[in-house]
Amino acid sequence: MKKLLAxxxxxxxxxxxxxxxxxxxxxxxxxxxxxxxxxxNSHECLKNYxxxxxxxxxxxxxxxxYNGVIQGLLGGTIDMAWLGASGYAATYLNDPxxxxxxxxxxxxxxxxxxxxxxxxxxxxxxxSLADMKGKSFGFGDxxxxxxxxxxxxxxxxxxxxxxESGDYFGEVKFTGGHEQTIVxxxxxxxxxxxxxxxxxxxxxxxxxxxxLRKAVDAGLIDMNDLVEIWRSKPIPEGPIVLxxxxxxxxxxxxxxxxxxxxxxxxxxxxxxxxxxSLGFDPITHEAYLSIIEARKAxxx
Numbered sequence: 001m002k003k004l005l006a007x008x009x010x011x012x013x014x015x016x017x018x019x020x021x022x023x024x025x026x027x028x029x030x031x032x033x034x035x036x037x038x039x040x041n042s043h044e045c046l047k048n049y050x051x052x053x054x055x056x057x058x059x060x061x062x063x064x065x066y067n068g069v070i071q072g073l074l075g076g077t078i079d080m081a082w083l084g085a086s087g088y089a090a091t092y093l094n095d096p097x098x099x100x101x102x103x104x105x106x107x108x109x110x111x112x113x114x115x116x117x118x119x120x121x122x123x124x125x126x127x128s129l130a131d132m133k134g135k136s137f138g139f140g141d142x143x144x145x146x147x148x149x150x151x152x153x154x155x156x157x158x159x160x161x162x163x164e165s166g167d168y169f170g171e172v173k174f175t176g177g178h179e180q181t182i183v184x185x186x187x188x189x190x191x192x193x194x195x196x197x198x199x200x201x202x203x204x205x206x207x208x209x210x211x212l213r214k215a216v217d218a219g220l221i222d223m224n225d226l227v228e229i230w231r232s233k234p235i236p237e238g239p240i241v242l243x244x245x246x247x248x249x250x251x252x253x254x255x256x257x258x259x260x261x262x263x264x265x266x267x268x269x270x271x272x273x274x275x276x277s278l279g280f281d282p283i284t285h286e287a288y289l290s291i292i293e294a295r296k297a298x299x300x
Contacts (some may be wrong), residue, residue: 022250023247025058025059026050027058027059027061027072028043029062029073030043030062030069031082031084032178039062043060047059049268050254053257066084066141066142078243080241080254081241084145084196086295088291089291090295091241093296093299098244099242102239103239103259103283104239104240104281105209106278106280106281107209107277108198108208109200111234112281113198113234114198114199114210114235115196115198116194116232117196118230119212120185120191120226121186121188121225122227124188126191131229132168133169134170135169137169137171138173138174138184138189138192138194139174139175139181141176141177144177145291146194146196146232150232150233155230158230173190178196179215182211182220192229195210196210197209197212205223206221208275208276209274217275239288258280259279259280262279263279
């Protein structure tokens with residue numbers, strides 16, 4: 001496996017001076033969605049591979065919210081992160097020169113879309129948005145694509161009302177992240193909420209990948225206790241981004257490392273892609289133009 005990665009890096013890295021002259025450490029930000037320790041544990045394999053590949057110490061950062069990663073990228077204190085599409089849009093709108101999207105997670109069917117999934121407890125009797133009138137609804141993080149941006153646009157189109165508390169839903173609140181929303185619904189703290197999933201595979205597994213799959217793997221929920229009540233249109237999966245100011249050879253080596261991870265280490269790929277996937281493939285800024293426009297419209 002190490003030989004494979006070494007060969008991968010050797011064939012794709014650009015000729016450049018020794019890395020030690022360019023960077024002294026490499027910092028990877030991990031977006032919220034589950035508790036910090038689980039995020040750090042699942043990315044430990046990527047940290048180790050990156051240290052082998054770049055020959056410098058690697059630090060993992062798991063800020064409490066999405067904005068912590070966005071600000072780290074904008075401020076140059078984080079070099080790489082897997083952002084949601086809305087998080088990338090926020091970063092780009094703040095500074096178009098801060099980061100570049102390089103890779104995207106590929107689903108088992110070859111697509112790179114996912115969905116915002118609305119869900120409730122099965123024993124609540126709620127089966128659709130029509131059953132949610134006057135009830136409590138949970139968003140995740142304000143910078144989440146599936147946990148806020150897209151459902152806050154698409155759900156009002158179906159209900160004919162805003163997402164303000166008391167308009168259609170009795171109360172609308174932010175839980176802090178995907179895992180928090182899942183736990184809040186499961187515990188009955190809110191009647192329903194939204195989270196992300198590829199929407200493929202079996203419901204009882206938490207689909208093939210996404211926050212529900214991670215919650216099932218962590219033993220937090222039994223999907224048989226929950227029911228899907230709403231699903232968004234397909235959303236483009238968020239990109240892995242690299243800080244634009246990084247040396248070109250560093251960027252090339254990191255793209256090669258993550259792009260080759262599926263062939264090199266399936267378990268690490270599972271950990272860093274939130275479940276079953278075909279790993280990561282190249283992506284460009286153009287894939288996110290619609291989300292950037294949606295984000296811009298929302299902030300006006």
